[in-house]
Amino acid sequence: MNKIFKSLNDFVNGVQDEKENVHLKHKNKKHHEKVLTERIEDIVESGENKGFNKFYNVIAILLACVIIACMIYTVSFLPSFGDPTNPANNEVVQAYIENGIRDTGAVNFVAGMILNYRAFDTLGESTVLFIAATTVIILLFKHKTKEEEKAEQLEEAKYEDKHDLILRHGALIVVPATLVFGVYVLFNGHLSPGGGFSGGTIMGAALILYNSAFGDNSTKTFFNYGIHKVIKISALSFYALSQLYSFITGANLIESIIPNGIAGNLISSGLILPLNICVGFEVACTMFGFYSLFDREEI
Secondary structure (H helix, E strand, O other), X not given: OHHHHHHHHHHHHHHHHHHHHHHHHHHHOOHHHOOHHHHHHHHHHHOOHHHHHHHHHHHHHHHHHHHHHHHHHHHOOOOOOOOOOOOOOOHHHHHHHHHHHHHHOOOOHHHHHHHHHOHHHHXXXXXXXXXXXXXHHHHXXXXXXXXXXXXXXXXXXXXXXXXXXXXXXXXXHHHHHHHHHHHHHHHHXXXXXOOHHHHHHHHHXXXXXXXXXXXXXXXXXXOOHHHHHHHHHHHHHHHHHHHHHHHHHXXXXXXXXXXXXXXXOOOOOOOHHHHHXXXXXXXXXXXXXXXXXXXXOOO
């Protein structure tokens, strides 16, 4: 037995000696033979990085001050706000203001600018949201077996019984009111300030509050991954196809057959209303999708 323990002890000592030899060889390696990471490790081990850290902090502060000073100096040359001689007050702005309602068909000129004159830009923003959500789903979405899903549902059912009653009762009042307000902002965006992005944000916040109050199982009864996928793809596809009509008619000077908006008439303003709805659904699904993926790795 003593021989066995002695052999094990010799083996452990041999391994430790080998590690020390490797470490010594690593430290004695010539400077030009070391890679950058090895040089950094040597600096950290020797304590020589203290002076570098101080130098780095000073340089970083000086650089930040120089950038701020340059920005302030540049801003000082900008024209004063509201000056009629500003470069922004040109014939393009005048044409937008005079003909915007007639060209876009929107009662609210801000909505007409965003969803008609700047349609390419808004389409790009919606596409960015779609790509961002798709990328996060690819990275974080966890495919689970049926057994894992059942186990999580049982665990969630136990947890849901312990949810805060104050939060639940409060959500019963706040969530419907928030959803109605979000839909109002969404539908009324072509008649007054508001629209897809703001209305979608409100509806997304309502979904998050409902999930926090009542749990995943309750939310999945009306909003799951399949519904999320259908809404996002349908909204972006409809937006792109409907705007294609405006792009073609506008680029070829073809008169559009879509009627103009009527002040106070909710179902009017041509494509502005459905485009607002598409943007709102895209934003709401993206918000809730990010929350769900980071919270439980699934939608």
